[in-house]
Amino acid sequence: MSLTADLLLHAYSAGVFPMAEHRDDPEVFWVDPKRRGILPLNGFRISRSLAKRIRNGGFEVTVNRDFGAVVDGCADRAETWINGEIRDRYLDLHLMGNAHSLEVWQDGVLAGGTYGVSLGGAFFGESMFSRRRDASKVALAYLTDRLVQAGYRLCDTQFLTPHLASLGGIEVTRARYQALLREALKTDADFTRPAVPGPQLLLQRMTQTS
Template sequence: MSLTADLLLHAYSAGVFPMAEHRDDPEVFWVDPKRRGILPLDGFRISRSLAKRIRNGGFEITVNRDFAGVVEGCADRAETWISAEIRDRYLELHAMGNAHSLEVWHQGILAGGTYGVSLGGAFFGESMFSRRRDASKVALAYLVDRLVQAGFILCDTQFLTPHLASLGGIEVSRARYRALLRDALSNEADFDRPAVPAPQLLLQRMTQTS
């Protein structure tokens, strides 16, 4: 079965996601972890150092300005599951309005970012990258704020890494994830609706919800 944008959306709605063994692998396999990583939208942790970076780092935050650049940034590492086939299908989902990116710029250069897929009130985070210290953490902070303001109730991170755990990420069982997913899919959210907040407003809202 060939990988299509519609098949991807169906897979996400069923709780599975695609990966490739490496960037040049023409084959795609489906993943359904027994333990699923999620980022509770009311539990994002901002350390003092990250708050200082958001306030004083000189970053510009944009949404959906350079989706292809973010995907390429995420794939630009020695080992990656983002093959050409997977990249092309996410570009299609972006054109359809179901995949989104959040970019972190520094002095006009793409310094970091994250991207994912939205369905109903669920956001499926795919990957993130950083070319400047803490840029991926800054991206996640702005992403979580956007998801809350846009009406999302689930942020799926697929797996739990130490990096995500330090920011408030947790693991849940497959059964628990499926229940959360069902609830989220029955909700509506609009990723594009919120404005990008000023750093101080972002930090104020994060402090109130964390």
């Protein structure tokens, strides 16, 4: 079965997602973890050092300015699950309005970012990357705020890594995830609607909700 954008959306709505063994492997397989990583939208942890970086790091944050570059940045590592077909299908989803990127720039250079798939009130975070210190953490802080402001109910991180756990990520059972997903899919959310806040407003809002 060939991978299509519509098949991807159906898979996400059922709680599964695609991966490849490595970038040169043409085969794609489906993953449905027994324990699922999520990032509670009211539980993002901003340390003092991260708050200082957000205030003073000189970052510019944009949305959907360079989706392809963010996907490529996420795949630019020794081992990646993003093969050519998966990359192309996410670009298709982006053109359809179902996949979005958040870019973090520093000194005019793409320093980091994250991207994911949007369906109803669920956002399926796919990957993130960082080329400068804390850029991926900055991206996740802005992403979490955006999801709250846009009316999302669920931020799926697929797996829980130590990095995500340090920022407030948790793990839930497959059954709990499915229940959260069903509720989120009943909700309408618009990733593109909120304006990108300045650092002070971001930190103020996230302090109030965390």
